[in-house]
Amino acid sequence: MLSPVPVVLVSCGGTAEWQANIITIAWVGSVCSDPPMLSISVRAERHSYEIIKATGEFVVNVPSQELTKITDWCGMVSGRKVDKFKESGLTPGAALKVGCPIIQECPINIECQVRQTLALGTHTMFVAEVVGVQVTAALIDTKGKLRLDQAGLIAYGLGHYFPLGPAIDHFGFSIRKRKPKPRPGKLANRPRRSRKTG
Numbered sequence: 001m002l003s004p005v006p007v008v009l010v011s012c013g014g015t016a017e018w019q020a021n022i023i024t025i026a027w028v029g030s031v032c033s034d035p036p037m038l039s040i041s042v043r044a045e046r047h048s049y050e051i052i053k054a055t056g057e058f059v060v061n062v063p064s065q066e067l068t069k070i071t072d073w074c075g076m077v078s079g080r081k082v083d084k085f086k087e088s089g090l091t092p093g094a095a096l097k098v099g100c101p102i103i104q105e106c107p108i109n110i111e112c113q114v115r116q117t118l119a120l121g122t123h124t125m126f127v128a129e130v131v132g133v134q135v136t137a138a139l140i141d142t143k144g145k146l147r148l149d150q151a152g153l154i155a156y157g158l159g160h161y162f163p164l165g166p167a168i169d170h171f172g173f174s175i176r177k178r179k180p181k182p183r184p185g186k187l188a189n190r191p192r193r194s195r196k197t198g
């Protein structure tokens with residue numbers, strides 16, 4: 001019932017032993033600011049589970065809405081049977097710090113190295129440190145600020161994909177101090193109109 005959540009394309013593999021693969025993941029979350037860490041939870045029967053367990057690396061690629069169909073598809077077929085990069089037409093690109101490829105069509109690519117593996121039950125949680133981030137230049141404004149509002153990201157909840165809408169307000173807006181209105185006393189030196197003369 002914790003929804004919506006982000007839905008991401010996790011790329012992994014790309015070594016001599018493991019062909020590059022992509023898995024759609026909804027159980028993903030930020031878990032630590034310093035060092036920057038995130039987690040993904042993967043079922044042991046997934047092909048990607050074997051790859052990530054063996055290599056200790058993966059990339060969280062954040063898709064935009066044009067990639068919704070491909071995002072769903074990558075969660076329907078297994079890399080054991082299908083070369084998902086080849087069949088989807090997604091382009092593997094060089095990561096900065098890890099051996100597996102990024103997905104170039106995704107505007108945000110977060111490169112991760114596994115630090116802890118927690119077998120929780122149906123899913124195993126990989127807790128990983130973020131060692132590199134790439135963001136498409138189109139999302140950086142002239143002041144160098146990341147414009148996530150323009151990324152057209154997808155949310156996933158209760159079996160459906162949703163577009164993200166415009167921002168409501170920003171972090172801390174509830175306690176933002178407004179500029180005080182000028183008090184009447186401040187205008188005391190101004191010549192006042194006489195009521196009589198209007």
Ligand SMILES: Cc1cc2nc3c(=O)[nH]c(=O)nc-3n(C[C@H](O)[C@H](O)[C@H](O)COP(=O)(O)O)c2cc1C
Binds near residue numbers: 024026028042045080
């Ligand atoms: C929207 C969506 C979210 C998913 N989230 C997860 C998830 O968080 N963890 C998981 O193990 N599988 C998840 N899956 C299922 C896998 O993506 C799916 O079983 C995939 O085919 C596994 O690919 P692989 O065998 O190549 O690793 C999700 C699928 C979809 C469509």
